[in-house]
Amino acid sequence: MRASKNKRDLAVDWLPSHTCFAHLIDFSVHGNLQSSLERIEATDHVAELCMLMHRDIDDFLWCKKVGKTEGLTVRKIVDSLTNRIGTKMDLRAAETLWSIATYAAFEVMTLYLRRRQLFDKVSSGRALLPSLMSIHPNTAKVMAGMFKDGRLGRLTFESRQIGSTAWFTSNAPANVYARAIIHSVELNQGLESVESQQKGWESFDRQYRITTRMLPFPKYIHGIEAVPVPISPECVLDYWRKGKEIVLEEMPDFHERAEWKNYRERRYAHGAKRGSIRHAIFKDILIALRTIAGANKCASRES
Numbered sequence: 001m002r003a004s005k006n007k008r009d010l011a012v013d014w015l016p017s018h019t020c021f022a023h024l025i026d027f028s029v030h031g032n033l034q035s036s037l038e039r040i041e042a043t044d045h046v047a048e049l050c051m052l053m054h055r056d057i058d059d060f061l062w063c064k065k066v067g068k069t070e071g072l073t074v075r076k077i078v079d080s081l082t083n084r085i086g087t088k089m090d091l092r093a094a095e096t097l098w099s100i101a102t103y104a105a106f107e108v109m110t111l112y113l114r115r116r117q118l119f120d121k122v123s124s125g126r127a128l129l130p131s132l133m134s135i136h137p138n139t140a141k142v143m144a145g146m147f148k149d150g151r152l153g154r155l156t157f158e159s160r161q162i163g164s165t166a167w168f169t170s171n172a173p174a175n176v177y178a179r180a181i182i183h184s185v186e187l188n189q190g191l192e193s194v195e196s197q198q199k200g201w202e203s204f205d206r207q208y209r210i211t212t213r214m215l216p217f218p219k220y221i222h223g224i225e226a227v228p229v230p231i232s233p234e235c236v237l238d239y240w241r242k243g244k245e246i247v248l249e250e251m252p253d254f255h256e257r258a259e260w261k262n263y264r265e266r267r268y269a270h271g272a273k274r275g276s277i278r279h280a281i282f283k284d285i286l287i288a289l290r291t292i293a294g295a296n297k298c299a300s301r302e303s
Helices: 021-027 045-061 069-088 091-114 116-123 139-150 173-187 194-200 202-208 233-250 258-264 274-293 295-302
Strands: 012-015 211-214
Touching (some): 021 173, 069 091, 091 139, 116 139, 173 233, 194 202, 194 211, 202 211, 258 274
């Protein structure tokens, strides 16, 4: 939001002091499947894997730490190549990028076959496995073994969601809202105060001669720190209750959105009233949260 009284006044930008739920709904729509929900981001498998990739690599290729400068060097080389590919369709850059990927995947295969102890220490803490396909007839068998033995993701943030379509791919509205609630809890914990955020814009404002103002926190931010991260079967209700606060405060008429059209057309015992529709939606969001948290898997193991 930008406002200015006259030409002499500095333009005023009003920015949210938190990550807004509507943006997280957009972020939580995955892939290019048909859906009543729309998103403005890329909608292919590259986009789907982006978050998993960054969780795997950021500490090593983005964060400048003592002894890890080689990671920054590698990333800059790869970024330069991908930029040439994206802007100039540079064939030589594509060939070089392929060669680097092949070299790295070969060495990961070598870890698996000859340095298994190191491979095991690394693989379960990663969500992606650099693999090597080749014309050699034994490669497919070796790669299948690597994938099985790698136990990908077992020690990661998303260990309970491995293989979960509700978390990774399903764009059923209840699943999308459940994912958005989980992201909202994660991203809105540990926020700096509004005053601190305001202060952080001072240098930018001076440079570009504008005035930035932070909007106050929504009410649901209070108590959000108490919701455990990551989600687990034991805290599903914490996410559901906080999720209802988030949705009702930021999107009070959410049930009128296009993605809930089928819920409005249902037959309810006392008619399709606002409360009945909302109750049905929140009930399915609870089921989605339970599925994503792995509660259903726990129940099946116990039985």
